[in-house]
Amino acid sequence: MRVSPDAVLEDIKTGKFVSITGTQHTFFSLVTDLSIEVTHPDILLFPPSEDEPLLHSILKQKDMYATAMLKPMLMLGRDDRPMPVKTIPPHFAQVHEATHKDVALIFGDETDASKKYFNIGCPLDMKTPVCLDLEKLTERSNGIFGKTGTGKTFLTRLVLAGLIKNEKAVNLIFDMHSEYGLQARKEGKTQSFVKGLKTLFPDKVVIFSLDPESTRRRGGMPDVEVVIPYQAISVEDILSLEGELNLHSTALEAAYLITAKFKHDWLHQLLSNGDTIKEFAESIGAHPESIAALYRKLKRIERLPFLKPMNSGAYKHASVIDQMMEYIDKGINIVVEFGNHTSTFAYLLVANIITRRIHDMYVKKTEEFLGTQRKDLEPKKLMITIEEAHKFLNPQAARQTIFGTIAREMRKYYVSLLVVDQRPSGIDPEIISQIGTKVVAQLNDEKDIQAVLTGINNAQALRSILGSLDSKKQALLLGHAIAMPVVIQTREYDEEFYKAMGTTVTSVQIDEFMKEMF
Ligand SMILES: Nc1ncnc2c1ncn2[C@@H]1O[C@H](COP(=O)(O)OP(=O)(O)OP(=O)(O)O)[C@@H](O)[C@H]1O
């Protein structure tokens, strides 16, 4: 596009949303790059000086100009039906800023009766909401990426609030830093807090706490205190820690040998035989060194108070997983708070144990539903949120662990993932290419940018847009749940948002309350 001499060049930014009026179609495009040009190189050698305004304005009419690179992402025919771009507008087609009507037409309207559209922000320099299609969102696994401090957690909380409010999926959130349940800190000049999901939707969210003390200190009552018996941990759960603990394959083989003999009780047996490793190894026919290595690495489990040995038989009754499943069946969302247990070790272990079992139950439920075709047996869509996703989905882990399976099977069993990560290049490329919708905030590392753009059509054009995002509260949306790639200014997570979500507690009250607590 050649920029008109009357336009204010600096108002045109990369990522801006514009429309090109062709003869038969309107092409919606993003500005991907800008440059200034001259018709003759001499102009640059002998530029008009400050006292030659006339010369300057004459040159500006024709000889000095700016061009913007546009990437058409979607086109509308005469019947206003959006379609993929298969042609180009002719010469001298006019380009305009997209109008509010355009935005609403393309991205859907939040007031739509289907309740499937959720406002997530506005295009750059505009005030009309861009909506995610929540129904499409739940059809695949999704990702929220961006380097640290760009607003990933805030974006995730927004999306989750949308899913909860409009009841488009049940959510299971592994909340490593306790930011989703009750309240979360908001960075800024003054210390302040924002509402968590339980505070916004008291009837639709329950908190499962691994650290009930910490939950209480923050003024909440956990709905359930999580205790996981050793007997519920299987070798597959330990597999997920292979990278984190630097576990050798011989140690894992030893774990299988213990399981062969002691079944469910394997971990308890291993940890209680710390002083007699040699005899223990002999009794199961394993190498003492492998057993010793396994013991050393898994000993950390004893320091996690929510993991407890229980005598066999009893563990089957008080199952946290069954409780979770009951809530999920009722459509109630679950936040698993880790409190002060913020180690990757605890996070990986617990998320794997819980997810593996929930997934097993979902597979059974789905099969039952498919077998009977009874509508009332259809499982509710479940979306599982994990932060630091590359730890779960790096190429090695993705092959072996439950999260890789879920991402690959494309919600065949009604379960999908919402992965949140600051280092997408750490995630298995095969998994990234399965991700339906991506919300990408600023990324600087070339490898990370490359990773999020794998399998995307307009990768080259989007690359420059990603490079120019603000360091906060801006994101590029692309994929299944969004009509066309677009850059947004993220919706503010504030009082107005709470109101839109239908709650009555004000943030002043929360602030006061929090100040008292700390
Ligand atoms: N939508 C929003 N509304 C209001 N404030 C926001 C929003 N997005 C980001 N912020 C501000 O940016 C800060 C950082 O956001 P956030 O904690 O979500 O970053 P992050 O990407 O999750 O960082 P980390 O990788 O460290 O977890 C917030 O504390 C808040 O002040």
Ligand SMILES: [Mg+2]
């Ligand atoms: Mg975060």
